[in-house]
Amino acid sequence: MSVSSFRSKDLTRATALVYSSYGRPTEVLKVLCHTLEPPSHDSVQVQFLASPINPADINQIEGVYPLKPPMTTQLHSSSSSFVSSPPASTPAAYSSNSNSGSSSNSSDWPPVAVGGNEGVAKVIKVGSKVGHLKVGDWVVMGSAGQGTWRSHGNFKAKDLTKVRSVEKMNEGADSFALDVVQLATLTVNPCTAYRMLRDFKKLSPGDFIIQNGANSGVGEAVIQLAKPLGVKTINIIRHRPGHEEVTERLKQLGATHILTDDQLGKLETKELVKSWIQNSEVKLGFNCVGGKPTTEMARLLSKNGHLVTYGAMSRQPLILPASLQIFKNVHASGFWLTAWNDEHSSQERQDMINDVLDFMKQGQFAEINCTRNRWSVTESDTSVLEEKLLQVVQKATSSGHGKQVFVME
Amino acid sequence: MSVSSFRSKDLTRATALVYSSYGRPTEVLKVLCHTLEPPSHDSVQVQFLASPINPADINQIEGVYPLKPPMTTQLHSSSSSFVSSPPASTPAAYSSNSNSGSSSNSSDWPPVAVGGNEGVAKVIKVGSKVGHLKVGDWVVMGSAGQGTWRSHGNFKAKDLTKVRSVEKMNEGADSFALDVVQLATLTVNPCTAYRMLRDFKKLSPGDFIIQNGANSGVGEAVIQLAKPLGVKTINIIRHRPGHEEVTERLKQLGATHILTDDQLGKLETKELVKSWIQNSEVKLGFNCVGGKPTTEMARLLSKNGHLVTYGAMSRQPLILPASLQIFKNVHASGFWLTAWNDEHSSQERQDMINDVLDFMKQGQFAEINCTRNRWSVTESDTSVLEEKLLQVVQKATSSGHGKQVFVME
Structure with missing residues (x-):
């Protein structure tokens, strides 16, 4: 066996949605x-199973999110290719649709970042010095900014968190009913809710929290994680057509009021509200x-x-009367899971x-409302793939389509 | 000696500025x-030396401050008298200037509260079970709402804090140069500054704080207490005529910028500001x-x-962009010394x-800018006294006169 054929057998063909300049995601x-080289000694290679499109992912590509993944050339090699013309080496040239600067020679391509921050993946290759992950384990991203809109990737083992052990699966001990979308959407929303319920106030059964954007x-x-703690929730939703259905859904999830x-x-x-809380206290508020x-x-x-403020969907600031802070001793903080x-x-x-998985395994979590969009890892016509994926991004960036998730198959 | 003459010898003649309904202080x-009975076993009787008029005192009388001292009849007795007609027993009758309801019979008078929250006083009588205070000690109020605009008063010993020990004074060991006005204004502003510098962030030499209303x-x-800690201050003042003089004064107090x-x-x-702080941090902000x-x-x-918000002189709320809280992790709290x-x-x-006295004794504190107004404790014509005291209140409630302090002599 020649060296070159040995090497090519070890390479993994991969596709990824990347950007080299900030702007409208579909553009x-x-x-x-x-192609991916085998993982280095402290890394693993994974195949993605599902990756959602979150609002922060869009903001990140638009360049308006504080976390900006570094753009690198590590996916560029002689075997790499862009489906459409590769991006120009300067954003200015690129945005003016000039082809000057574009090149089929990967060494001329600008550095890129892979879109997406959240997802679940299966380990397919393991570096020589990785102890705690095995081929077949399922993992999620341990931190943001690693790029999850791709079929495969190499990641440092320390930057991944195991969600499903291949050994337990083989023993039949981990045959819970969580599907890939639940796992793919585990690390942002449920973990944010989990931390906010724990890190600001000690909550006891009977305590109340109040939150807006309750159907986010x-x-x-929050509703589903508060319930098993015995913590009651007062949930604020927008008064607009369909709010009765939203109310019904939140009640089914366990919303108290x-x-x-x-x-x-x-x-x-x-x-x-006084009649609801009686002698209890509304100890925490969550604001998005x-x-x-x-x-x-x-x-x-x-x-x-x-x-605790974790978002600003109205794009308006927080406005706090001084008396609330001085005389009622109301504190105001922010929460950002990325920093945590x-x-x-x-x-x-x-x-x-x-902990969050345990909640999920107990059936405490309802399936999230989303559209599953197939990302074919075997699609031979990659221009068809690009068109399909960008249609999904288009849906995610316009209103009325709900949450979009890529499911890699 | 008859019982009655013995008793009358034990009584103390006193004057107090009181209110029985909320409204314009001068009205x-x-x-x-x-007259004051001797103090009960757990109380002391004091003669006031000086009591300032603070903005919160005015708000309290206007009824717009959350701390409302209870109105009581404990100063009413057959030997009590109002200089002008006593207040009517209902605020409505009183505010319409009707005399119906007024009476020279103290049992008909409405309950009253004594104005003022801050002051320094000398202990003149001590209850039988009071251990830690002696005749001749100087004390300040341990908490707000006790009423300090008066010549004399009986207070629970536990509600007072000693600022000057008669024993040390006699030994010549406490002959520091603090005058009554510095001591009378010790418990609100310097203590608020003291706590805010300690209770929210651990500050080390070289750290910065930033504050508005820096000449309050x-x-x-804050400027004077930060300096001996090695903490640098960025001080914001209003840009209006005279701001150069304010700048000069604050610099003399030790303001860094x-x-x-x-x-x-x-x-x-x-x-x-970046050039000022360089590699240090602005860890705390104080907002009034x-x-x-x-x-x-x-x-x-x-x-x-x-x-940390402790006031709202502009009567505007605090407005915080979500990004400051979420991505920069800026916290916002209030501080109210009364609650502390x-x-x-x-x-x-x-x-x-x-601790604050130690700072003062080291000469770290400049004299405060204020007008000293004599409250004659021997004035026989009490209608003259009332007129004079209300003129002081008038000055305190209108702008341009600066801080007013009653000095009892």
Whole structure:
């Protein structure tokens, strides 16, 4: 066997949605076909099973998200190719649709980043010094910015978190009913909800939390993770057509009470909430909306309450009357899971994932509402693949289509 | 000696500025002449030496401050009298200037509260079971709401904090140069500054804090208490006529840097602050203003910084962009010394006072800018006294007169 044929047998054909400059995702994303070398001694090679498109992924590609994955040339080699014309080496030339600077020679290509931050993958090759991961294990990303919109990838083993052990699967001891989409959407929304319920206030059974955007991914996870803790939830949703159905869904997930945002700030709502909480306390508030409705939500917190902001869907800031902070001692903080992951160890991340998985295995988690979009890992016509994938991105960036997930098959 | 003459010898003639309903201070405050019984076993009787008029005192009388001292009839007796007509027994009748309901019979008078929350007093009588206070000791109020605008009063010993020991004074060991006004204004502004510098972030020499309203009572105390800690201060003052003099004064107090509020939000100011802090961090922000300038101040905090709101002079809320909280992890809390005092022990309050006194004794504190107004404790014409005291209140409630302090002589 010649060296070259040995090597080529060891290479993995892969496809990835990459970008080399910031802009509209459907314009800057391209499919890059490439080959992966075997993983280095501390790395593993994985095949992705499912990767969602989250709002932060879109913001990241637009260049308006604080976490910007470094653009690299590590996927560029003589066997790599872009389906459409490769991106120009300068964003300016590229955005003007000039072909100057484009080249079929990979050494001329600009560095790229792979889109996506969340996903579940199966380990297919293991580096020589990796101890805790085996071929067949399922993993999720231990931190953001690694790029998950791809068929395959090599990752440092320490940057992955195991969600399903091949040994337990073989023993039949891990035959739980979680599907790939539940696992693929485990590390952002449920983990954000998990941390926010733990890191700001000690909650005991009977305590209340209040949240807006209650039908967001995090909001639904909060409802479902609060319930087994005995923590009651007051959930604010938008008053718009279909809010009755949303109310019904949230109640089925375990929501204790629902308010529509038009009820906020009214005296009767204050009285209603009082009648709900009685001698208990609203210890925590979760805010992903901002603006005046959030001020009114903050007023419903009990003394010493803590408002945690993790989003700003209204694009409005948080507005807090001084009296709420001075006399009622209401605290306001932010939460960003990306920072938490960076500041904590692999073991701490693994513990969190295991806890959330336990909830899921107990059937505490409803399936998320999403559209599953096939990413064919065997598609020979990669221009067809690019067209299909960009249609999915298009749906994810326009309203009314709900959450989109790539399912690699 | 007859019982009655023995008793009358034991009584203390006292005057107090009291109110029985909320409203404009100059309209609802009246001088109540009364006699004090000897203090009960757990109490002491004090003669006030000086009591300031703070903004919160005015808000309290207006009924717009969350701490409302209970109104009681404990100063009413057959020997009590109001200088002007006593207040009516219902606020409605009183505010309509009707005399119906007024009476010279003290049992018909409505309950009253004594104005003022801060002051220094000398112990003149000690209850049988009081151990730690002696006749001649000087004390300040251990908590708010006790009423300090009076010549004399009986207080539970546990509600007072010693600032000057008669024994040490007699030994000549406590002959420091603090005057009554410095001691009378010790428990609100310097203690607020002291706590805010300690309770939110661990500060080390070289760390920065930033504050607005830097020439307020608390602001000046922050500058002076930060300096011996080696903590550097960035001080924001209003850009208005006279700001050069304010800058000069704050520099003399030890301010590291001064900004006027019109500089906030400008790119060059951001660069300027960067050049000041270099590799250090702006760990804490103190806010007594609110509104958009405070948002701009919050943007100057370093990552993980903490913004503490203790006032809202602009009457505007705090406005915080979500990104500051989510991505920069800026926290926002309030601070209210009244709550701190309620939640901590006499010993903890005494420790704080001793610490602040130590700073003062080392000459770290400049005299505060204020007008001293004599409260004659021997004035026989109490209608003259009432007129004079209400003139002082008038000055305190209108702008341009600066801080007013009653000095009892």
